[in-house]
Amino acid sequence: MNANSILEDRKEQPENKKDEEREERARGATIQRLGAGCCGGMDCNCVSDLLLPPVPALWTPGFAFPDWAYKPESSPGSRQIQLWHFILELLQKEEYQGVIAWQGDYGEFVIKDPDEVARLWGIRKCKPHMNYDKLSRALRYYYNKRILHKTKGKRFTYKFNFSKVVLVNYPILDMANSPFFLAQNHFNGNSATPDCTPEAIQSLFPRLPDSGRGTSLFDRGTTAPGPEGDKLRLDTFPFLSSGAPCYSKPPSLLGPYPRNPPFDYPWGFNPYLPGAFSLNNCPKLPPGSLYPSQFYPNPLQSSLSQLPHPFSSLLPPGEAGSLSIGRTDIGNGLTLGERPEANPPGTVLSLGLGAVGLGAGTGPGRQSPTERRGGVKQDPESDSDLEITDLSDCSSDNENEHEFGTGKESSLANRAQILLDGKKGSALPPISSLPPPVSPHPLKSLIPISPPPPSLAPSLSPGMALHERHRETETLKLIHS
DNA sequence: GCCGGAAGGC
DNA sequence: GCCTTCCGGC
Numbered sequence: 001m002n003a004n005s006i007l008e009d010r011k012e013q014p015e016n017k018k019d020e021e022r023e024e025r026a027r028g029a030t031i032q033r034l035g036a037g038c039c040g041g042m043d044c045n046c047v048s049d050l051l052l053p054p055v056p057a058l059w060t061p062g063f064a065f066p067d068w069a070y071k072p073e074s075s076p077g078s079r080q081i082q083l084w085h086f087i088l089e090l091l092q093k094e095e096y097q098g099v100i101a102w103q104g105d106y107g108e109f110v111i112k113d114p115d116e117v118a119r120l121w122g123i124r125k126c127k128p129h130m131n132y133d134k135l136s137r138a139l140r141y142y143y144n145k146r147i148l149h150k151t152k153g154k155r156f157t158y159k160f161n162f163s164k165v166v167l168v169n170y171p172i173l174d175m176a177n178s179p180f181f182l183a184q185n186h187f188n189g190n191s192a193t194p195d196c197t198p199e200a201i202q203s204l205f206p207r208l209p210d211s212g213r214g215t216s217l218f219d220r221g222t223t224a225p226g227p228e229g230d231k232l233r234l235d236t237f238p239f240l241s242s243g244a245p246c247y248s249k250p251p252s253l254l255g256p257y258p259r260n261p262p263f264d265y266p267w268g269f270n271p272y273l274p275g276a277f278s279l280n281n282c283p284k285l286p287p288g289s290l291y292p293s294q295f296y297p298n299p300l301q302s303s304l305s306q307l308p309h310p311f312s313s314l315l316p317p318g319e320a321g322s323l324s325i326g327r328t329d330i331g332n333g334l335t336l337g338e339r340p341e342a343n344p345p346g347t348v349l350s351l352g353l354g355a356v357g358l359g360a361g362t363g364p365g366r367q368s369p370t371e372r373r374g375g376v377k378q379d380p381e382s383d384s385d386l387e388i389t390d391l392s393d394c395s396s397d398n399e400n401e402h403e404f405g406t407g408k409e410s411s412l413a414n415r416a417q418i419l420l421d422g423k424k425g426s427a428l429p430p431i432s433s434l435p436p437p438v439s440p441h442p443l444k445s446l447i448p449i450s451p452p453p454p455s456l457a458p459s460l461s462p463g464m465a466l467h468e469r470h471r472e473t474e475t476l477k478l479i480h481s
Numbered sequence: 482g483c484c485g486g487a488a489g490g491c
Numbered sequence: 492g493c494c495t496t497c498c499g500g501c
Contacts, residue, residue, distance in 0.1 A: 080491095080493085080494090082493070082494085083493085083494075114482095125494085125495090127494095127495070129495090129496085130495080132482095133482095133483095133496095133497095134494090134495060134496065134497090135495095136482085136483075136484090137484090137485085137494085137495075137496080137497095138493080138494055138495075140483080140484065140485070141485095141493075141494070143484095143485090144485095150483080150484090152483095155482065155483095156482085
């Protein structure tokens with residue numbers, strides 16, 4: 001920010017002061033007056049420095065954005081809050097329900113007061129001349145990134161593509177093996193989109209080593225480019241190669257996670273926490289949940305969904321279950337079925353063009369449940385092909401996967417094998433070093449948690465399995481050494 | 482209202 | 492990279 005703009009901002013201060021007072025009133029006494037933030041400088045008098053704490057999860061009940069969304073490193077290319085963060089922030093705050101609110105389909109929201117949203121955004125970004133026209137331009141900027149798309153025919157209505165939101169904020173590689181993605185890539189008829197190229201996927205992980213420098217996400221050195229040639233490196237992802245096979249859940253838009261070493265659990269789920277699988281620790285979805293009722297857990301599948309998985313917290317129960325199964329298949333490739341060679345034991349996980357499915361859409365004939373109900377396909381140009389709501393079809397594509405018991409056990413065995421073969425396996429963090437429990441997080445209510453199904457074998461009971469797996473991993477490592 | 486290109490700031 | 496600003500077009 002140059003001197004002129006600072007001066008300009010200071011000229012705007014009286015107006016900003018009014019904004020401050022207005023927001024203060026709106027926000028009540030819960031504001032944390034933290035100085036860091038907007039405009040990146042101490043000279044900035046932008047009121048949003050004072051108004052908007054960097055850890056919004058602390059300040060209101062209801063839905064909050066997880067901490068990781070505010071970590072600077074979680075905002076690729078930016079050290080300031082991103083607009084979509086801000087939008088979500090507004091959406092989760094009750095006092096802005098009259099300004100912006102979830103409405104309609106899953107992930108869809110309507111800007112009820114465009115000018116006010118623009119004003120708030122302008123305050124946050126120290127852009128006093130912000131207006132809806134400019135804000136909407138910024139929103140349109142997200143179209144290409146497939147974070148947002150416009151709901152056509154509805155004024156001021158946009159829709160989040162949560163799968164991309166999650167992916168952008170945390171690289172979740174098990175998505176590559178998810179039956180969801182596998183079912184939608186070009187291997188089963190759909191053509192890969194440009195977003196599925198290794199380069200595109202690499203671009204989603206800007207904090208990771210860049211392509212072409214030997215430590216890329218993809219190891220293309222030994223094989224030709226193409227579905228079988230682009231190998232995703234497990235060793236780039238500590239949480240996949242650290243010996244925590246079940247913890248590769250991505251951050252969802254969900255609850256808290258301990259930030260301290262041994263390593264983070266950014267997926268908002270800490271398996272070590274007392275009651276992580278407790279029968280009594282079943283948060284209830286609040287009224288007006290982010291997610292419609294079809295996303296509520298059912299007893300069987302939600303017990304799978306509470307296992308770490310990119311989508312376990314985002315999906316309707318059926319999909320969460322099937323995807324959890326996919327997750328546990330990291331490294332063994334069994335989920336791939338027709339491509340058993342895709343994941344040879346070792347530190348390289350085959351991704352395959354399109355496997356991650358960023359752009360691997362639902363393809364012709366696939367519709368979200370809502371669309372099916374309504375009998376109306378959204379505009380073909382929209383990004384609806386990326387919507388998680390389309391996962392239901394995927395679930396049905398993998399109906400045989402309800403026999404998760406065998407698959408999971410074998411996947412665990414294979415996982416252990418990977419740890420050995422890859423010589424990468426660091427032990428699970430010792431129980432004694434586990435982070436302290438955290439207080440319940442508002443967004444925890446979004447995590448479909450329910451007791452493990454009675455039919456689960458003891459070894460598959462999540463709570464048991466984690467400890468047993470820990471021991472098993474340690475044992476295998478000892479044997480190997 | 483909505484779109485996307487272009488230029489530019491940070 | 493992520494906007495912000497401006498703009499012409501639909």
